[in-house]
Amino acid sequence: MTGRRIVSIFLPYLAMERWQRHMARSGNAPPDDLPIVLAIDGQHGPVIHASNRAARQLGIHKGARVVDMRALCPTLQVEYADPAGDMRALDQLMLWARQWCPWSVVDGTDGLILDTTGSDHLFGGEVALLVAMEERFSQLGLTTQIALAPTWGAAWGLARFGPVRALCPADGVDTALAPLPVKALRLTEDSALLLHRLGLKTVADIAAVPRLSLTRRFARASLESNPLLRLDQALGQLAEPLASIEETPPLRALTRLSEPIEDPTTHVPELCADLCAQLKATEQGCRQLRLTIYRTDGEVSTVCAATSRPSRNATHLARLFDGKLERINPGFGFDLIVLEALGVEPLAAAQYGLDRKAGDDMALAHLVDRLTARFGIKAVTRPVRRESHVPERAQAWVGALTAHTDADVPVVAPDRPLRLLETPEEIRVLYAVPEGPPAQFIWRRQTLQVARYAGPERIAPEWWQDKPGTRLRDYFKVEDQTGRRLWLYREGLHDDGRGGIPRWFLHGMFA
Numbered sequence: 001m002t003g004r005r006i007v008s009i010f011l012p013y014l015a016m017e018r019w020q021r022h023m024a025r026s027g028n029a030p031p032d033d034l035p036i037v038l039a040i041d042g043q044h045g046p047v048i049h050a051s052n053r054a055a056r057q058l059g060i061h062k063g064a065r066v067v068d069m070r071a072l073c074p075t076l077q078v079e080y081a082d083p084a085g086d087m088r089a090l091d092q093l094m095l096w097a098r099q100w101c102p103w104s105v106v107d108g109t110d111g112l113i114l115d116t117t118g119s120d121h122l123f124g125g126e127v128a129l130l131v132a133m134e135e136r137f138s139q140l141g142l143t144t145q146i147a148l149a150p151t152w153g154a155a156w157g158l159a160r161f162g163p164v165r166a167l168c169p170a171d172g173v174d175t176a177l178a179p180l181p182v183k184a185l186r187l188t189e190d191s192a193l194l195l196h197r198l199g200l201k202t203v204a205d206i207a208a209v210p211r212l213s214l215t216r217r218f219a220r221a222s223l224e225s226n227p228l229l230r231l232d233q234a235l236g237q238l239a240e241p242l243a244s245i246e247e248t249p250p251l252r253a254l255t256r257l258s259e260p261i262e263d264p265t266t267h268v269p270e271l272c273a274d275l276c277a278q279l280k281a282t283e284q285g286c287r288q289l290r291l292t293i294y295r296t297d298g299e300v301s302t303v304c305a306a307t308s309r310p311s312r313n314a315t316h317l318a319r320l321f322d323g324k325l326e327r328i329n330p331g332f333g334f335d336l337i338v339l340e341a342l343g344v345e346p347l348a349a350a351q352y353g354l355d356r357k358a359g360d361d362m363a364l365a366h367l368v369d370r371l372t373a374r375f376g377i378k379a380v381t382r383p384v385r386r387e388s389h390v391p392e393r394a395q396a397w398v399g400a401l402t403a404h405t406d407a408d409v410p411v412v413a414p415d416r417p418l419r420l421l422e423t424p425e426e427i428r429v430l431y432a433v434p435e436g437p438p439a440q441f442i443w444r445r446q447t448l449q450v451a452r453y454a455g456p457e458r459i460a461p462e463w464w465q466d467k468p469g470t471r472l473r474d475y476f477k478v479e480d481q482t483g484r485r486l487w488l489y490r491e492g493l494h495d496d497g498r499g500g501i502p503r504w505f506l507h508g509m510f511a
Helices: 012-027 053-056 066-072 083-099 128-140 154-160 173-177 189-196 201-208 211-217 227-235 265-281 316-320 364-377
Strands: 006-010 036-042 045-051 077-080 105-109 111-115 147-148 165-167 253-259 282-293 300-311 336-347 381-385 395-399 421-424 428-432 440-444 446-459 473-480 484-493 503-509
Touching: 006 128, 006 154, 012 036, 012 045, 012 083, 036 053, 036 066, 045 066, 083 111, 083 253, 111 154, 111 336, 128 147, 128 165, 147 154, 147 421, 154 173, 154 227, 173 201, 173 227, 201 227, 201 440, 253 265, 265 282, 265 316, 265 336, 300 364, 300 395, 316 364, 440 503
Parallel strands: 036 077, 147 165
Antiparallel strands: 006 111, 006 147, 036 045, 105 111, 253 336, 282 300, 282 336, 381 395, 421 503, 428 440, 440 446, 446 473, 473 484, 484 503
């Protein structure tokens, strides 16, 4: 047995606790006694990926079909899980956990492995180290089951099937693992089921069987399906190295000054040029910049800038700091300036045309960046398209620096007017054509006559978000006596059972 000390941190409720924390931050935290599950798509419909305590107390478990669990609990609230987001959070936790040791890796989808060999004395011993880990994760709102053992396999099994906080001595691995179920050896479900059918239910049962018998049965099995190889790993008889992933070093440029200065503005272009050269070498661009200025008396000032699209244009990035550095109190002067690239994304080189000019479509993006830097991130917005047949829901306004998503992709829609009124204005109909638009109506104290029209285009309510009783709309394109083209709609039908007589509204104007 080697002198290694491995910590396994099991996060059994990571997905649900992340969702609960998000809801609490948004002010929409559900009551604790409401059964809630997170679902993912399964082969025969949605299946449960995670559940809260109220749901678990009712017997609702991971892997069950949502339709079956709803029959068990009609009040069950179902939300969609975010496995990709959970993995990103786990990757961040893996790097965050290096406050206790220099080596850590992600273990599956719900755990971390840390090599704490030689690190425990920095925290007052192994028991104090485990307590500190448990407390720090608890402060993040995460439940943990932690085990420390000489091997990865032993720590993994004890964290999931042992006590909440397990500490295994170097010479006690076989004793600690003996009463645990065979699943504690990190076996596949099929292998664990086969061992159960053979009457081997615990690790002690496997250790008591002659190796030759199991070797014959599992000779062609993979590592995850071979109980003997997994047992050897857990007991330290088969090496299992920990290949720690190095954190991607941040891209930064810095200037150390021999004499303190009071105005760092003159050094910004040089720092941006240095940083953009690093970005170009890696074919990347950044969407955020952080300029950190260190004063000689120990005070630190930070100024941030952001872009609407990835960029490595040094001149443009330097201009984003115009007028921002003047508000910094210089104190006794600055002696160190650091510029970091954040939000780094791939950015290919620009393609040149036959005229030797790059196809530059960044002019608008640069303008948006400069306006945002000057007036604030909330002052500049842009429209995005949304999937909705209801015209006023087909677009929304978001911050100009908000990253583009799939929801921003234009939606194929019928011809719409260039100008939509923010709120449709009700018109007074003087005479209406049966099943057609009004022949004459009053809008904004003007009496208009319809010379010609096209339509109707019927838009039904969106039942998944409209209130019960919402009436359908029939839209008409009309042209008045002066040639002005308008977009009208009739809300409701006669005798539709959803209100009185239909109402008419003007919603937009064509060019």
